[in-house]
Each structure stands twice: as C-alpha cells, then as structure tokens.
Amino acid sequence: MQDKRLFQRVLFSHDAKLIAGQATHTIQILDLSLHGFLCNVPSNASFAINDSCTLVLKLDQQHVITMVATIAHIASTSLGLTCDHIDIDSISELKRLIQLNLANDDLLHRDIDELAQ
Numbered sequence: 001m002q003d004k005r006l007f008q009r010v011l012f013s014h015d016a017k018l019i020a021g022q023a024t025h026t027i028q029i030l031d032l033s034l035h036g037f038l039c040n041v042p043s044n045a046s047f048a049i050n051d052s053c054t055l056v057l058k059l060d061q062q063h064v065i066t067m068v069a070t071i072a073h074i075a076s077t078s079l080g081l082t083c084d085h086i087d088i089d090s091i092s093e094l095k096r097l098i099q100l101n102l103a104n105d106d107l108l109h110r111d112i113d114e115l116a117q
Contacts, residue, residue: 009033010101016057020047027079029057034094036069036082047071047079055081059097065090 009031018027018039025042032038037055041047049071057065067090069081086094 008098008102009038010098012097012101014057014059016055018042019054019056020045020051030078032094032098034083034091034098036072036080037067038078038080041074041077041079047074049074052084053081059093063093065093065097067094 010033011031012029014029016027016029016039018025023045025045027039027042030038030040047053051071053069053071055065055067055069057067059065066087067083068085069083071079072082073080
C-alpha cells in the first residue's frame with residue numbers, strides 16, 4: 001500500500017489531554033506531524049468522523065502544544081486527527097519537537113513548505 005501522507009510523522013509516545021465537547025480525556029499520543037496526530041481511543045468515549053477536538057500536549061511546565069483538530073479516521077484502538085488551527089507558539093514547539101525526532105532536516109523543511117501552501 002502506498003503512503004499518501006504529505007507530512008512526515010514521527011513516533012512520539014506521550015500523555016496528553018483531548019477535549020471533545022464538555023468531556024476531557026487522557027490520551028496517549030502515538031505519533032505526530034505538523035498536520036495532525038495519532039492517539040489511542042480513550043476508554044468510555046464516543047467519537048465520530050469530523051468531530052472537532054482540542055489537543056493539549058504538555059511537554060513540561062513551560063512548553064505546551066495546543067491544537068484544534070478534526071477526527072479524520074477511527075480504528076479499533078486509535079484515532080487519527082488533522083490539525084485545523086494551531087497558534088504560533090504551539091507550532092514553534094511542534095516544529096522543534098519534530099526536528100529533534102527526525103533524522104533528516106530536509107524532510108522537516110519540505111513539511112514546512114507544504115504547510116505554507
């Protein structure tokens with residue numbers, strides 16, 4: 001199967017909060033990119049394709065990534081979300097995080113160029 005992703009994903013395992021409607025769920029990030037992320041499906045939660053959610057990924061006391069996203073796909077154990085909005089501070093943190101986890105800076109610059117389109 002051919003990978004049609006425009007953005008390079010990096011494996012990244014970290015707890016985060018997913019806010020959907022009035023509910024806040026603790027999730028595990030499985031991988032992320034400049035355009036979205038994959039996480040586990042929280043227990044006792046119900047989601048549908050195109051639901052809007054907010055990711056809050058706290059890296060430490062000073063570094064937090066906040067992203068408004070839409071559920072793009074649902075599997076039995078994972079949710080794939082695409083980024084709809086991210087503020088400048090969060091995208092800077094996300095870029096830095098991906099840069100630290102990507103072995104190839106050229107891939108990061110390609111992703112940034114694609115995001116700018």
